Amino acid sequence: MFFSHSRLETYENCPHKFKLQYIDRIKTGRKGIEAFTGSLVHESLEQLYRDLRMGHCLDAKEIETHYRASWRESFTNEVFIVRNQYSPDDYQEMGLKCLLDYHQHYYPFNQAVPIWLEQRVEIPLLNAEGRQFNFIGIIDRLDSPEDGRYEIHDYKTSMALPSEEKLKADRQLTLYQLAVERSFPDARGVELVWHYLVFDRERRLRRDSDAVEKVAMDAAALACEIESARDFPEKESELCEWCELQEHCCKRKHLYMVAQPAKRELGTEHGTELANRYQEWMDSKREADEHLKDLRKEILDYSAYYEADNLQGNSCVLKISHDRLPKIPRKGDAAREELERLLHERGAWEEVSVLNPRKLRSALSDKEMNDDLCEGVRSLIDWEDSATLRIYRR
Numbered sequence: 001m002f003f004s005h006s007r008l009e010t011y012e013n014c015p016h017k018f019k020l021q022y023i024d025r026i027k028t029g030r031k032g033i034e035a036f037t038g039s040l041v042h043e044s045l046e047q048l049y050r051d052l053r054m055g056h057c058l059d060a061k062e063i064e065t066h067y068r069a070s071w072r073e074s075f076t077n078e079v080f081i082v083r084n085q086y087s088p089d090d091y092q093e094m095g096l097k098c099l100l101d102y103h104q105h106y107y108p109f110n111q112a113v114p115i116w117l118e119q120r121v122e123i124p125l126l127n128a129e130g131r132q133f134n135f136i137g138i139i140d141r142l143d144s145p146e147d148g149r150y151e152i153h154d155y156k157t158s159m160a161l162p163s164e165e166k167l168k169a170d171r172q173l174t175l176y177q178l179a180v181e182r183s184f185p186d187a188r189g190v191e192l193v194w195h196y197l198v199f200d201r202e203r204r205l206r207r208d209s210d211a212v213e214k215v216a217m218d219a220a221a222l223a224c225e226i227e228s229a230r231d232f233p234e235k236e237s238e239l240c241e242w243c244e245l246q247e248h249c250c251k252r253k254h255l256y257m258v259a260q261p262a263k264r265e266l267g268t269e270h271g272t273e274l275a276n277r278y279q280e281w282m283d284s285k286r287e288a289d290e291h292l293k294d295l296r297k298e299i300l301d302y303s304a305y306y307e308a309d310n311l312q313g314n315s316c317v318l319k320i321s322h323d324r325l326p327k328i329p330r331k332g333d334a335a336r337e338e339l340e341r342l343l344h345e346r347g348a349w350e351e352v353s354v355l356n357p358r359k360l361r362s363a364l365s366d367k368e369m370n371d372d373l374c375e376g377v378r379s380l381i382d383w384e385d386s387a388t389l390r391i392y393r394r
């Protein structure tokens with residue numbers, strides 16, 4: 001399998017999406033409008049520099065004409081908008097503004113003649129054990145303004161400027177730096193240049209060989225983890241809204257079908273009806289719990305006042321038993337820590353503690369136990385399916 005920065009990022013954001021996209025190779029044709037706009041802006045800038053190489057410098061009007069024509073030709077119903085307070089036209093104009101600002105900023109583009117444009121590069125990387133993982137990437141533009149000095153340019157249409165910290169944690173352009181250094185042994189210095197087009201701002205960074213090596217090792221380690229992964233769990237986050245594969249994911253399938261009348265299948269309405277019914281019963285239960293709490297207090301007051309522990313109803317006897325239990329201090333309280341310490345110290349912990357299945361599962365999966373212990377525990381337990389229902393209100 002080939003790896004790339006975006007594949008690693010997909011895995012980090014949601015292993016399940018990685019599986020659907022790169023292992024099951026499901027293609028939907030859907031594309032978020034931000035990605036769509038970004039790709040057209042990239043295309044127009046590529047065209048600008050290709051024409052420049054041929055001795056023709058596109059003026060602002062020509063750039064606009066090229067961009068608008070590409071938009072008209074490529075825009076389909078498969079392009080979706082998540083932030084629906086904005087229209088496709090808003091995004092089209094935002095992309096155009098990026099291009100026009102860029103054009104004005106760098107015109108007449110005599111900073112350097114690009115060596116590479118949208119160039120595919122291959123970057124073999126070794127992990128700590130010496131295993132090779134093959135990375136690929138597309139460099140938006142590579143300039144060499146003077147002998148031995150190279151600049152890797154990357155265009156971004158994101159709506160936020162990254163912090164210095166985030167930029168320093170970059171993986172994408174740092175891996176490209178490796179590809180450039182390997183392709184051009186004369187490279188004396190490589191600079192990474194991001195163009196944040198929405199803000200008409202450039203961010204630059206130089207990375208020394210230690211930083212590059214660390215990024216390469218981390219990328220290879222992550223590739224190794226992905227190759228040996230057996231589980232690809234869904235990781236829900238706000239990014240789910242932009243996921244093109246929602247209809248193939250159990251976390252979002254039903255939400256997606258309800259929102260897309262054309263995609264509704266048999267059973268979609270039944271799912272909605274089940275969710276509604278559950279919500280209604282939970283509301284009734286909550287109301288009943290409130291009443292029961294008040295009633296319980298009234299009963300206990302009555303019982304204490306009349307010293308009567310068994311109350312005769314029409315068809316039942318209500319039995320009230322009294323008990324006195326220790327009130328355990330809350331987790332995080334100093335008293336709780338002290339209590340636990342004391343019980344451990346005096347060897348009484350095991351008598352009063354209970355096994356918690358969730359904690360046991362994380363201890364097993366987070367390798368908190370050594371291998372022998374893990375194996376021993378696994379041999380003594382069975383696994384059972386469990387489900388929790390919760391209501392999220394809009």
Ligand code: SF4
Binds near residue numbers: 243
């Ligand atoms: S919808 Fe969310 S959880 Fe499902 S695959 Fe996409 S990103 Fe992952």
